[in-house]
Amino acid sequence: MENISNVFITDCKESHYLKPLRIHYTQNGKQKMWDVMKVHNSVAILVYNISRDVLVFVKQFRPAVYYCSVQKEESQDDANQTIDTSKFPASHGITYELCAGIIDKDMSFQETAQAEVLEECGYKVPLEKFQRITSFRAGVGTTGALQELYYVEVTDDQRVSKGGGIVEEGELIDVVEVPVDQGKNLVMDETIQKPAAFLFALMWFYENIRKASQ
Numbered sequence: 001m002e003n004i005s006n007v008f009i010t011d012c013k014e015s016h017y018l019k020p021l022r023i024h025y026t027q028n029g030k031q032k033m034w035d036v037m038k039v040h041n042s043v044a045i046l047v048y049n050i051s052r053d054v055l056v057f058v059k060q061f062r063p064a065v066y067y068c069s070v071q072k073e074e075s076q077d078d079a080n081q082t083i084d085t086s087k088f089p090a091s092h093g094i095t096y097e098l099c100a101g102i103i104d105k106d107m108s109f110q111e112t113a114q115a116e117v118l119e120e121c122g123y124k125v126p127l128e129k130f131q132r133i134t135s136f137r138a139g140v141g142t143t144g145a146l147q148e149l150y151y152v153e154v155t156d157d158q159r160v161s162k163g164g165g166i167v168e169e170g171e172l173i174d175v176v177e178v179p180v181d182q183g184k185n186l187v188m189d190e191t192i193q194k195p196a197a198f199l200f201a202l203m204w205f206y207e208n209i210r211k212a213s214q
């Protein structure tokens with residue numbers, strides 16, 4: 001996963017994954033504009049393996065995280081640049097995340113959650129086992145996209161593959177198991193790069209599931 005080379009940045013003229021738009025509006029009589037990024041809605045799932053009392057996360061290389069991390073240190077032009085990977089290794093872009101996926105097929109949030117847990121973590125779990133926790137808006141200044149958060153308890157018997165994502169789609173994901181008595185430490189651990197949904201889901205788990213079962 002950390003074998004990253006030939007990194008160069010260009011402008012993005014068109015994309016299946018995002019589209020920049022400018023919204024013009026009048027607020028309190030004042031003419032305004034705001035630049036936004038249209039992206040897919042998504043689902044994230046907190047996976048708890050009750051057979052071995054471990055939380056199941058995914059670890060992956062995130063180009064956007066890598067880019068922002070490198071930019072902070074280099075402050076070059078945005079595009080048309082080559083990144084020196086010997087100076088900036090892939091570790092700058094590795095994240096810990098909840099299993100997650102974008103809604104880009106004709107499937108509900110819950111069905112997408114089921115598919116992502118199978119693809120990324122290798123567990124085949126009945127649809128009704130996915131418990132909806134809540135939803136929230138990601139990147140409110142730029143995207144406003146919706147993410148629904150689910151919780152699912154899995155067992156070793158449901159593990160049908162190693163997971164790791166869909167190779168044909170270029171996914172390369174490590175499944176990470178964290179013992180439940182250590183998971184809370186991840187919340188404030190800034191040596192690990194992680195999205196806000198990851199922090200929230202962990203806090204929810206220790207407030208509602210772990211606490212309740214103790």
Ligand SMILES: O=c1ccn([C@@H]2O[C@H](COP(=O)(O)OP(=O)(O)O[C@H]3O[C@H](CO)[C@@H](O)[C@H](O)[C@H]3O)[C@@H](O)[C@H]2O)c(=O)[nH]1
Binds near residue numbers: 098169
């Ligand atoms: O520029 C891109 C973007 C996506 N992909 C492909 O699309 C897949 C998308 O994977 P998926 O698992 O469906 O979505 P995630 O990348 O995990 O993103 C979701 O999970 C993230 C972590 O919670 C959130 O930040 C995002 O908003 C949410 O969409 C990738 O693996 C690639 O195969 C590309 O090839 N190029």
Ligand SMILES: [Mg+2]
Binds near residue numbers: 099100101102120
């Ligand atoms: Mg994903």
